[in-house]
Amino acid sequence: MSGFDFSGLTASFSGERVIGPLSLRVESGEQVALVGKSGAGKSTLIRLIHERVNRDASLVPQELGLVNALPVFHNVFMGQLDRHPTWYSTITLIRPFARNRAEVSGLLKTLGMSEKIWMPAASLSGGQRQRVAIARALYRNAPILLADEPISALDGPMAHMVMELLKERFATSVIALHDVDMALKYCTRIVGIQDGQVALDERSDRLTSADIMSLY
Numbered sequence: 001m002s003g004f005d006f007s008g009l010t011a012s013f014s015g016e017r018v019i020g021p022l023s024l025r026v027e028s029g030e031q032v033a034l035v036g037k038s039g040a041g042k043s044t045l046i047r048l049i050h051e052r053v054n055r056d057a058s059l060v061p062q063e064l065g066l067v068n069a070l071p072v073f074h075n076v077f078m079g080q081l082d083r084h085p086t087w088y089s090t091i092t093l094i095r096p097f098a099r100n101r102a103e104v105s106g107l108l109k110t111l112g113m114s115e116k117i118w119m120p121a122a123s124l125s126g127g128q129r130q131r132v133a134i135a136r137a138l139y140r141n142a143p144i145l146l147a148d149e150p151i152s153a154l155d156g157p158m159a160h161m162v163m164e165l166l167k168e169r170f171a172t173s174v175i176a177l178h179d180v181d182m183a184l185k186y187c188t189r190i191v192g193i194q195d196g197q198v199a200l201d202e203r204s205d206r207l208t209s210a211d212i213m214s215l216y
Ligand SMILES: Nc1ncnc2c1ncn2[C@@H]1O[C@H](COP(=O)(O)OP(=O)(O)OP(=O)(O)O)[C@@H](O)[C@H]1O
Pocket: 013, 014, 018, 036, 037, 038, 039, 040, 041, 042, 043, 044, 045, 062
């Protein structure tokens, strides 16, 4: 699966509807930015999409989902955990294979974190933790990227480098972004969420940041 077409997406908390019913069709090759004010439903929508595409997705959740006690290497390796038999993962926990070490180390180098490979995730800064979650998604190398605010803790140059990298490595993506200018620059389509509904759906090259600001 590299695109998807879902309809009737809904989510409620304590009986209160926070999403939908909503339809979203994403073609292979599209980079979709989900924008909208805090609480609009972007993370919930990403979760709903992830439940459906599951193994076909590389996920960067907002809360990152790192295992603090494990080194960076193992957190990144988790991106491919379901592709290996248990014995392989158990050996990797103790003594990673050279091939996997080289793969993970290459990704960390691209993200400017080579020297942190054997450090526990707990010892990293917020931006470093975010880059580990990004490296895990890159290592998974699934057909679809689902990312929830993946650059919120990164400085300007690093945020641009990561958006460039994600665009290059994933043909199809859905990325929740607070930064409207980054959304316009790196995504081909903007989907604006307001009160759990699609309030805007347009190609990026037909929009300005002022058009999007009406959602806020
Ligand atoms: N676990 C939960 N329990 C109860 N309500 C929730 C839960 N998760 C989300 N909500 C509610 O659902 C709505 C949508 O939340 P969601 O996190 O999807 O918004 P968002 O657009 O991603 O916000 P942000 O930009 O702040 O991350 C909000 O009103 C939020 O309070």
